[in-house]
Amino acid sequence: MKKGKRIYLDYAATTPVDSRVVKTMLPYFTVKFGNPASSLYSFGQEAKEALERSRGIIASVLGAKSGEIIFTASATESNNTALKGIAFANRNKGKHIIISSIEHDCVLNSAKWLQSQGFEVEKLPVDKYGLVNLKDVEKAIRKDTILISVMNANNEMGTIEPVKEIGRICRENGIYFHTDAAQSFGKIPIDVNRMNIDLLTASSHKMYGPKGAALLFVRKGVKIEPFLHGGGQEFGLRSSTVNIPAVVGFAKAVEICRKEIKEETQRLTKLRDRLMEGVLKKIPASYLNGHPKKRLPNNANFWFKFIEGESIVAALNSYGIAGSTVSACSSLKLKPSHVLLACGLKPSQAHGSLRLSLGRWTKEEDVDYVLEILPKVVEKLRKISPFK
Amino acid sequence: MYTKKVLEHFKHPHNYGKIKNPDGIGKVGNIVCGDVMWLYIKVSKNKENQEFIKDIKFETFGCVAAIAVSSIITDLAKGKTFKAVLKTNKDKIVESLEGLPPIKLHCSVLAADALKEAIHNYLFKNKKEIPPELKKHHRRVKKEKKIIENRYKDWIKAEEKIHKNGKRISNKK
Numbered sequence: 001m002k003k004g005k006r007i008y009l010d011y012a013a014t015t016p017v018d019s020r021v022v023k024t025m026l027p028y029f030t031v032k033f034g035n036p037a038s039s040l041y042s043f044g045q046e047a048k049e050a051l052e053r054s055r056g057i058i059a060s061v062l063g064a065k066s067g068e069i070i071f072t073a074s075a076t077e078s079n080n081t082a083l084k085g086i087a088f089a090n091r092n093k094g095k096h097i098i099i100s101s102i103e104h105d106c107v108l109n110s111a112k113w114l115q116s117q118g119f120e121v122e123k124l125p126v127d128k129y130g131l132v133n134l135k136d137v138e139k140a141i142r143k144d145t146i147l148i149s150v151m152n153a154n155n156e157m158g159t160i161e162p163v164k165e166i167g168r169i170c171r172e173n174g175i176y177f178h179t180d181a182a183q184s185f186g187k188i189p190i191d192v193n194r195m196n197i198d199l200l201t202a203s204s205h206k207m208y209g210p211k212g213a214a215l216l217f218v219r220k221g222v223k224i225e226p227f228l229h230g231g232g233q234e235f236g237l238r239s240s241t242v243n244i245p246a247v248v249g250f251a252k253a254v255e256i257c258r259k260e261i262k263e264e265t266q267r268l269t270k271l272r273d274r275l276m277e278g279v280l281k282k283i284p285a286s287y288l289n290g291h292p293k294k295r296l297p298n299n300a301n302f303w304f305k306f307i308e309g310e311s312i313v314a315a316l317n318s319y320g321i322a323g324s325t326v327s328a329c330s331s332l333k334l335k336p337s338h339v340l341l342a343c344g345l346k347p348s349q350a351h352g353s354l355r356l357s358l359g360r361w362t363k364e365e366d367v368d369y370v371l372e373i374l375p376k377v378v379e380k381l382r383k384i385s386p387f388k
Numbered sequence: 389m390y391t392k393k394v395l396e397h398f399k400h401p402h403n404y405g406k407i408k409n410p411d412g413i414g415k416v417g418n419i420v421c422g423d424v425m426w427l428y429i430k431v432s433k434n435k436e437n438q439e440f441i442k443d444i445k446f447e448t449f450g451c452v453a454a455i456a457v458s459s460i461i462t463d464l465a466k467g468k469t470f471k472a473v474l475k476t477n478k479d480k481i482v483e484s485l486e487g488l489p490p491i492k493l494h495c496s497v498l499a500a501d502a503l504k505e506a507i508h509n510y511l512f513k514n515k516k517e518i519p520p521e522l523k524k525h526h527r528r529v530k531k532e533k534k535i536i537e538n539r540y541k542d543w544i545k546a547e548e549k550i551h552k553n554g555k556r557i558s559n560k561k
Contacts, residue, residue, distance in 0.1 A: 287561065305561070306543070308423065310451035311398070314390075318399055328421040329451035332491065336422070348540055349561065351422050351449075384404045384455060386415075386426040386447035387543045 005320040011359030018208040024252040028245040054251030063191040070216045070234045075182040075203035076106040078216035082178045083110040085224040094144025100124045101342040129291035130159035153184040156339045157290030158299025167196025186257035209253030213246035268297040278371040298358040306387040315377040391486040394456040403462035412510030414502040417536025423450030427502040440469040453492035457499035
């Protein structure tokens with residue numbers, strides 16, 4: 001490892017904040033620091049204006065109305081609000097909720113908690129690429145189904161779900177449709193109307209904005225209970241003083257992504273394909289997780305036979321490369337990834353998974369460096385492994 | 389989250405690989421996370437006619453901690469008599485590595501188990517007297533091993549073939 005050489009390939013976990021975003025945020029810490037709820041004087045007015053401007057920018061990118069964007073503190077909060085809020089507001093209509101089996105833990109565990117509150121949750125299976133089948137969606141629907149939640153793109157392997165079609169099925173059946181777009185917003189185009197989305201979660205820190213800002217799009221007319229009760233901010237759906245610097249940063253980040261999405265998608269897709277093809281060609285007994293084409297432009301995910309993911313990540317780190325794994329050893333629960341198991345991988349296979357996610361500052365030479373180092377790392381760990 | 393010592397052993401593990409015609413093999417697996425550890429030993433007798441571990445090597449499929457405990461246990465066991473080696477428990481392993489994260493403590497048990505299993509295997513093969521604790525230990529490990537072997541049965545079968553014929557990694561999943 002060259003001294004100080006560090007390559008970040010975990011953009012799916014979090015992103016650095018773009019310096020243009022930081023610059024936009026700074027005045028809102030020190031000068032325009034007012035509380036938007038105190039809008040009788042100029043300090044509050046400045047903050048209120050910034051909040052509404054940010055809301056407008058993001059709404060227009062999603063094809064939503066300003067009044068349909070609720071700012072929250074995290075995608076986890078947005079997903080919790082969506083599931084629990086819809087469940088409790090519509091429980092007189094029904095208690096049946098459908099989610100996919102590869103949702104993020106915050107959706108899975110919200111649904112699990114709702115089960116303890118008397119709701120019924122059904123999990124949709126996925127195929128070997130992680131795709132939800134529309135026929136399964138139709139089959140799962142009952143008279144008392146109130147909500148379907150399927151993520152826009154999966155966080156582990158980047159598979160892009162047929163959200164538009166699932167939304168259409170929900171429309172036809174009078175069921176609310178929520179999608180978790182934490183991984184996809186800013187990377188692939190989203191239009192809440194064209195895609196028949198009633199509720200959508202997105203997060204700032206996955207798209208070069210600051211941590212601590214996220215949103216929940218709630219279509220006008222959707223019946224939802226708030227999660228936080230208090231001063232009635234965010235149209236009564238999320239009481240709390242809004243984190244103005246973070247929200248302003250989020251909006252700036254969205255604006256930049258909108259401007260650059262076309263070129264950036266092309267650039268990242270090319271780099272990602274170079275990485276995927278290189279790894280599969282250079283490393284024997286290596287396999288791709290997720291769909292070869294229907295995947296986020298920045299996500300590559302593999303599994304390597306006979307070795308374990310945490311070891312791979314740790315060994316890569318000693319060469320300055322930051323990647324991630326959801327192997328059993330790396331998880332707090334010591335269980336293999338529920339996503340990879342849902343795709344049909346055996347626990348032994350899921351044990352050797354590696355996710356490399358690219359981003360705004362990934363260069364071709366970084367990918368080439370990984371293609372030089374990763375085969376060595378895999379080979380060494382295989383020498384140590386009893387299986388060959 | 390790992391100590392310097394753990395990372396040192398992970399990056400440069402001591403005594404990894406196979407021993408041809410070993411005198412004893414200890415094969416253990418962790419039923420929780422799925423890690424697998426195989427320990428090979430060569431046994432000799434010292435001047436006092438006591439059996440000792442002349443050579444030891446490991447093969448491990450697992451995380452940083454699993455590889456580090458494998459490496460350290462070969463250091464702790466090499467050249468020692470059975471009597472001394474059987475005193476090596478998980479605490480000694482953890483101490484030698486200057487600590488393990490709480491969630492990784494089970495890996496140290498795996499290494500201690502593998503070593504005891506290798507000695508048990510040697511004594512059993514040579515029809516020697518097996519101490520009762522070691523017998524008891526073997527019964528427990530055997531139960532867990534069944535579960536783990538079932539999980540990796542395809543790979544283990546392939547491995548046995550390699551031992552016979554010598555072959556490289558196949559592309560079959």
